[in-house]
Amino acid sequence: MKDVHKISTDSDGLLFDPQARTALAQFIGGDDTLAMEAAAAVRTASHAIERMRAQGSENRGLSSGTLDVLLRLSTSPDGMTIGDLAKSAGVSSRNVTGLVDTLERDGLVQRAPAPHDRRSVLARITPAGQEWIENWRRPTQLAMGAIFRDFTPADLAQLRHLCLRLADNHHKLTEYLNGAR
Known part of the structure; x- marks a missing residue:
């Protein structure tokens, strides 16, 4: 889920990453990927905040x-x-x-x-x-x-x-x- 330009919107108007969903479905052998997608999204958000924190600290x-x-x-x-x-x-x-x-x-x-x-x-x-x-x-x-x-x-x-x-x-x-x- 690193490339945020690949994010789409589902039928409920919620964001998701189609590439992550496909990879996770293949990984778990099914289509109920919601918990795994949520974990991937938390990790992606955490990395984004950490990068922003580093920029905010002017890379000190x-x-x-x-x-x-x-x-x-x-x-x-x-x-x-x-x-x-x-x-x-x-x-x-x-x-x-x-x-x-x-x-x-x-x-x-x-x-x-x-x-x-x-x-x-x-x-x-x-x-x-x-x-x-x-x-x-x-x-x-x-x-x-x-x-x-x-x-x-x-x-x-x-x-x-x-x-x-x-x-x-x-x-x-x-x-x-x-x-x-």
């Missing part, structure tokens, strides 16, 4: 992971432990450690001992990190405005709801599968 070199960590730290003036960052982002502490390493190397984040636990380290956004966020804010607002052009507030709320339902279903499935082991 932050991955979506490092950007996520930087944004989380920008709202936490006292900093956060690696474990808390990992939990809030839904990723491993090992992953966050690497992201914080990158941000620290770029001068956007610094590590400091946690006052409440000598074994823990806090990651804190630096003034340079705050400045990066401020410089990134307006281009991002413009980019998101462009990509969500003609979406109503109700459309955006429904899209948010559906995406979070997908994430919640994934979380529940993962918990179930991990419990079955």
